[in-house]
Amino acid sequence: MNARRLCTALWLLLPFIHLHAAELTLELGTHSQRLSSAQLLAHPQAQTVEIRDDVSYKRSMRYRAVPLAALLQGVQPGDHLQLVASDGFAAELSAAPALSQTGSQAWLAIEDPAQPWPPLGAGKPSAGPFYLVWQNPAASQIGPEQWPFQLASIRTLAPVAQRFPQLLPAADASPTVQAGFAQYQKNCMACHRLNGAGDSQFGPDLNIPHNPTEYFSSDFLRRYIREPQSLRRWPQGKMPGFTLEVMSEAQLSELLEYLQHMAGRKVQP
Template identity: 65%
Template sequence: MKAFLLGAALLLSSPLYAAQLLIDLGSGSHAWRTEELLKHPEARNITIKDDVSYKRDMQYRAVPMAALLQGLKAEDHLQAVALDGFAAELNAGPLLNRKGAQAWLAIEDPSKPWPTLAPDKPSAGPFYLVWSDPAAGHVSPEQWPFQVARIQRLAPVAERFPALAPDPKLAANDPINQGFALFQKNCLACHRLNGAGDSQFGPDLNIPYSPTEYFGSDFLKRYIRDPQSLRRWPQAKMPGFNNSVLPDEELVLLLGYLKHMAGRKQTP
């Protein structure tokens, strides 16, 4: 981890042309340089409508993620780690799609730098995972990691972090397990639960208390839909999850998982 953080710091201070993205699929790894990716045989210019990070239409030079993940199976699990430590958990299946909601790796061209994300902030580069037609796959904002430094194949979340898992007696298709899958997709990139997880951004969602224990149901739903409608402060980073990203029936399943885990607290 120290070596990775040192490498990230060096990358931040290095010229953009020297940026590298490490892709480790378990059977071997490859460090892709910016110039390699810009010249990739499948690289093309794309337009992303209403980009999640820039809040407007954006144009990128990008490579389909499927072209960079050859040999993976749909059931494989990946983690995309950003320079600041943000860690997005991603099922391989959607990343391998070439129709509908399609994932792309956008590459920042050093001769055409992207805009900054905010005043005194860097851009989303040098590498940014973006989606065309994201509504077709209910793609969460947490599945748009920017400033990506590493993409790696890992064991499933429940194997890496048993403290996150619901009661093992529940059937695989139980609504609680469906909510667990939604938690991994929408929440785990920023939050831990029972002290388990890789992220250091948001608060733990079970220790000392689950939000289901101190929020009324309607207010908790409102908070997830529009966080600053209930708590507003300049440094707030949690995005809202609208109905197109997290339909009402999925929100109910997610809250069901959180309520279930409130009864399964484990001290970190």
């Protein structure tokens, strides 16, 4: 086999090599471990689950999966989780719904190298090797940002307000602004930083150098959040639209109040 054919063969094998070598890192307080795809597929609680209205694939999907609660050794409902994807997406989540045995149920889906999942789109990889999926997500108000795919690590951390005081509204901020801070944590923080604060490496900062409320009119900003590519269309655009089912008009108003409030509280990173 000449060098060119060898390189081509290795390139074709890369996705399968990646799947075989895939590991999920768990950093749960003093407990830390790495689990391979093979270990997770052989987990005693692994089973086949059906996920209706899968957030990433936009249809029903079936996965080999382990209850997330079975992997969260020593984690308590009051703890805070961060789930980081290989592309820098960093979802923040209270541990309570992840541990719940009723209502919403969280599953870690594991991609089997022998039965790879479909790609997420033309020229895109699959959601694997690890993907957090939910049954009955509405019961715990789980939004699309709490479905991280290509998951690389899960860890317990202090709550967002303790880790990043740069994100906090003023002490005398209105209840609407405080509610908007909660919406920011749920819907924006997985992709964006604000005042340089956050762990995501995915999207731009929402306050430095300029806050979107400073260069979008209110109507256009609402439209942009609902359907980003209706205003800015480009092939690399990755921001999802936030439908009424994900974020009500009242919740969107709360988020915009928070962003506008933070435009007056810039902190240079």
